[in-house]
Amino acid sequence: EPPLEWWQTSVIYQVYPRSFQDSNGDGVGDLQGIRSRLDHLEYINARALWLSPMYESPMRDFGYDPSNITNIDPIFGTMEDFDELLADVHSRGMKMILDFIPNHTSDLHKWFQASKAGVEEYKDYYVWTDGNLTANGTRVPPNNWKSFFGDSAWEWVEERQQFYLHQFLKEQPDLNYRNPKVVEEMTNALRFWLERGVDGFRIDAVLTMFESADLSLNEPLNNRPGAELWQYESLEHIYTSHQPETYEVIAKWRHLADEYYQKDGNYRFLVTEAYCETIQQAMYYYHTGADMPFNFDLVFLNRTCGGDCVDRAISNWMTNMPIGKWPNWVIGNHDNKRIATKMGTEFVNAMNTLLLLLPGTPTTYNGEELGLTNIEVSYEDTQDPFGKRFGPERYHEVSRDPPRSPMLWDSTHSSGFSNATKTWLPVHPDYEIFNAEAQRKAEGVTPLKMYRDLSLLRQEATFQRGTFKPLLVDENIYSFVRELEGESLYYVILNFGSTEAQVDLAEQGLPENGLVKLNSGDFHHSDYNVGKEIKLNKISLNPG
Ligand code: TEU
Numbered sequence: 001e002p003p004l005e006w007w008q009t010s011v012i013y014q015v016y017p018r019s020f021q022d023s024n025g026d027g028v029g030d031l032q033g034i035r036s037r038l039d040h041l042e043y044i045n046a047r048a049l050w051l052s053p054m055y056e057s058p059m060r061d062f063g064y065d066p067s068n069i070t071n072i073d074p075i076f077g078t079m080e081d082f083d084e085l086l087a088d089v090h091s092r093g094m095k096m097i098l099d100f101i102p103n104h105t106s107d108l109h110k111w112f113q114a115s116k117a118g119v120e121e122y123k124d125y126y127v128w129t130d131g132n133l134t135a136n137g138t139r140v141p142p143n144n145w146k147s148f149f150g151d152s153a154w155e156w157v158e159e160r161q162q163f164y165l166h167q168f169l170k171e172q173p174d175l176n177y178r179n180p181k182v183v184e185e186m187t188n189a190l191r192f193w194l195e196r197g198v199d200g201f202r203i204d205a206v207l208t209m210f211e212s213a214d215l216s217l218n219e220p221l222n223n224r225p226g227a228e229l230w231q232y233e234s235l236e237h238i239y240t241s242h243q244p245e246t247y248e249v250i251a252k253w254r255h256l257a258d259e260y261y262q263k264d265g266n267y268r269f270l271v272t273e274a275y276c277e278t279i280q281q282a283m284y285y286y287h288t289g290a291d292m293p294f295n296f297d298l299v300f301l302n303r304t305c306g307g308d309c310v311d312r313a314i315s316n317w318m319t320n321m322p323i324g325k326w327p328n329w330v331i332g333n334h335d336n337k338r339i340a341t342k343m344g345t346e347f348v349n350a351m352n353t354l355l356l357l358l359p360g361t362p363t364t365y366n367g368e369e370l371g372l373t374n375i376e377v378s379y380e381d382t383q384d385p386f387g388k389r390f391g392p393e394r395y396h397e398v399s400r401d402p403p404r405s406p407m408l409w410d411s412t413h414s415s416g417f418s419n420a421t422k423t424w425l426p427v428h429p430d431y432e433i434f435n436a437e438a439q440r441k442a443e444g445v446t447p448l449k450m451y452r453d454l455s456l457l458r459q460e461a462t463f464q465r466g467t468f469k470p471l472l473v474d475e476n477i478y479s480f481v482r483e484l485e486g487e488s489l490y491y492v493i494l495n496f497g498s499t500e501a502q503v504d505l506a507e508q509g510l511p512e513n514g515l516v517k518l519n520s521g522d523f524h525h526s527d528y529n530v531g532k533e534i535k536l537n538k539i540s541l542n543p544g
Contacts, residue, residue, distance in 0.1 A: 007269040012363040013046035022418035031077040045455040048095040060171040067106040095199035104172040127165035142215040167208040200269030207274040210243035247288045254289025307478035327360030341374040346544040350494045356454040359468045371447030374402030408435035476501040495541040506537035
């Protein structure tokens with residue numbers, strides 16, 4: 001077997017720069033702030049840092065709307081700050097990947113400004129159309145495509161007398177990947193960062209890179225009963241996403257990444273981000289040349305999900321994954337509610353256990369290792385454009401502010417995040433309990449200590465390359481076995497029900513009177529029943 005690469009053995013830790021650490025007192029996190037908190041990543045054994053966008057941007061979508069993809073936004077610092085952060089990450093033996101946003105730029109990007117003005121060279125950098133002419137002489141969009149954030153995906157520009165496409169905000173015009181110049185520009189941007197030494201990229205919203213070339217295609221809007229607001233408001237994605245041409249572009253980027261790998265032997269990792277309607281769609285991205293597509297199956301679990309439902313989510317990926325590919329797990333990110341809020345705080349450790357002990361690469365969004373819940377943000381204080389768009393009655397259904405609150409470091413002002421009087425989003429009200437320092441120093445088991453121990457345990461060969469088999473599964477219990485012959489055998493048993501459950505492993509073929517004695521070497525803390533003998537035919541588990 002080939003040796004595992006760093007992206008397979010590491011935990012990937014997502015840092016949302018605005019919310020990690022503020023070093024200059026403006027209430028917004030920055031690069032020097034992140035640099036000063038790298039000890040935390042080491043503490044939790046996260047060996048790879050994924051940096052959410054830090055590019056120059058008017059921040060309409062908080063950096064996912066870059067106006068210059070080869071420069072740093074002053075709110076986050078300078079290019080020197082970036083180089084210093086990367087050097088520090090590397091000197092600790094860690095890796096850093098960037099968030100790359102291929103689908104669109106900001107409308108303030110110089111390419112869009114030139115395109116809008118009709119400058120020949122840039123005319124076709126974005127997706128422009130005349131639209132249709134109505135009987136009364138007005139121009140209307142060519143089709144009913146809607147943006148992810150609601151309303152038409154087409155915006156009229158007086159200056160050009162044409163519409164442009166935006167699958168996200170109107171301040172995020174879609175680039176035209178049918179123009180080879182665009183592919184070249186974006187490839188050069190990747191090269192720019194590879195030259196600076198980054199170890200890979202998370203490729204944003206990859207599903208929307210290409211749309212059907214035939215802009216006259218209409219489709220029914222997604223108004224399935226019971227659909228979530230964001231699903232109702234978005235497209236059914238027949239013509240606007242998952243187009244086959246995407247694979248060619250990503251394959252080209254794979255090629256580029258491999259050039260660097262061949263040069264210095266340091267693997268350059270590519271992970272794609274695409275929410276998919278079907279598992280088949282999700283699996284296509286394994287074939288693009290990306291190392292893996294993010295697996296969001298655990299992100300969508302909620303409180304009503306018991307053991308059998310957890311099992312379905314996990315088997316969905318494991319049984320459909322192409323042979324020879326590498327699985328991965330995500331429980332949260334900057335676009336989704338915190339897992340503690342979705343599942344209930346009692347399931348935080350269980351979710352982190354799945355994340356860290358299932359086979360494959362775990363990705364952790366900052367704060368999930370602390371078991372943070374969402375914060376409440378009033379409509380007046382709402383920052384997320386997606387939330388704002390839905391108005392005071394419904395903003396809370398879609399707003400992405402609640403999981404984006406600042407990291408909690410200690411019990412001082414702003415939990416040590418910033419010395420500003422007002423931070424860009426409110427600090428979590430329970431910061432005195434949930435902060436990292438308090439959780440490190442606490443007597444008993446805390447989500448942070450548990451996370452740390454599990455991520456250490458994950459470094460054992462059995463969890464890295466051992467087999468995986470679901471064991472007993474019912475409406476409460478989800479359990480599985482990890483085994484590496486000649487190495488060790490682990491049973492992981494979790495209760496996703498709402499009451500105490502009894503598990504009989506003798507029924508699973510283990511000796512009736514067998515006993516497990518937890519080895520004190522397995523864990524650091526005294527609170528895990530280390531040394532206690534457990535009868536295999538009668539294991540009692542509380543929820544979580
Ligand atoms: O998200 C892509 C995406 O599919 C979003 O529409 C997501 O479903 C949405 O945030 C609803 O929860 C990526 C980024 O992660 C997101 O933050 C950006 O806003 C978006 O791309 C545009 O760049």
